[in-house]
Amino acid sequence: MESLTSVPLLIIDDFGMRKLPLTAAEDLLEIIMRRYERASTLLTSNRPVDDWGKLLGDVAAVTAMLDRLLHHGHVLKCGPRSWRTKAATAAGGAQ
Amino acid sequence: MNLIELERALRQLRLGGIAAVLETRLRQAQAEAMAPIDFIACLVNDELTRRSERLLDRRRKQAAFRDPDRTLDNFDFNFNPKMNRSLVFDLATAAFIGKREDALFLGPGGTGKSHLAQAIGQAAIQRATAWCTARRTSCWTIWPKPSPMARAESSWSR
Numbered sequence: 001m002e003s004l005t006s007v008p009l010l011i012i013d014d015f016g017m018r019k020l021p022l023t024a025a026e027d028l029l030e031i032i033m034r035r036y037e038r039a040s041t042l043l044t045s046n047r048p049v050d051d052w053g054k055l056l057g058d059v060a061a062v063t064a065m066l067d068r069l070l071h072h073g074h075v076l077k078c079g080p081r082s083w084r085t086k087a088a089t090a091a092g093g094a095q
Numbered sequence: 096m097n098l099i100e101l102e103r104a105l106r107q108l109r110l111g112g113i114a115a116v117l118e119t120r121l122r123q124a125q126a127e128a129m130a131p132i133d134f135i136a137c138l139v140n141d142e143l144t145r146r147s148e149r150l151l152d153r154r155r156k157q158a159a160f161r162d163p164d165r166t167l168d169n170f171d172f173n174f175n176p177k178m179n180r181s182l183v184f185d186l187a188t189a190a191f192i193g194k195r196e197d198a199l200f201l202g203p204g205g206t207g208k209s210h211l212a213q214a215i216g217q218a219a220i221q222r223a224t225a226w227c228t229a230r231r232t233s234c235w236t237i238w239p240k241p242s243p244m245a246r247a248e249s250s251w252s253r
Binding site: 008009011013014037038039040041042043044045046048049068069070072073074075076077078079080081082083084085 | 161174175178179182183185186189191192194195196197198199200201202203204205206207208209211212213215216219
């Protein structure tokens, strides 16, 4: 927990891949709160932020987390084309 | 002190970078009739180079990227031309880390979010910023305990 709070850049990749248990939501919120304005967090997710409340099961906590992340946050929208489906289509086409 | 004793003493002084090149540099100094100051400068430079390489190695290892080969150089920006490239490169300067700002990469699977996140991590390491990465939020319980290194590095960064 100590290093998760203090490293200068924490990358949380593929947030929201699975539904998280409630304790995880609490831990994540705790980490984001402690890091807010102290250290940078880079989060990637394939779920729109509107769904995060459902994923973590605690809308209030997620709102608080998002407020912090977005306050000094840079949002990069990726897409819309996907590498993986392109590769799959190419492979399918070759057969 | 002969050469062997000298090398041992250098290692004792934690100057392994100099110890490793001493013999070669001595030969060079003789061949080129180097001025003493140039010779010493050369050795000090060797030590500095080796230290910064090791630091980079250590940070890369500590970061434990899932795909260490993912960098900005091999990201195809033309695949999704509408993506905000200048933001990506701004983030890669690691200035946002200095300002303690955050970043969110959103989009469907397979659009390069993880690639870019790791590329920016790599860039940040090169910008001499210590850090750590955590993969997959679902792996909550198996995250490693902070190593002495992680603590040392993070205290160094402040």
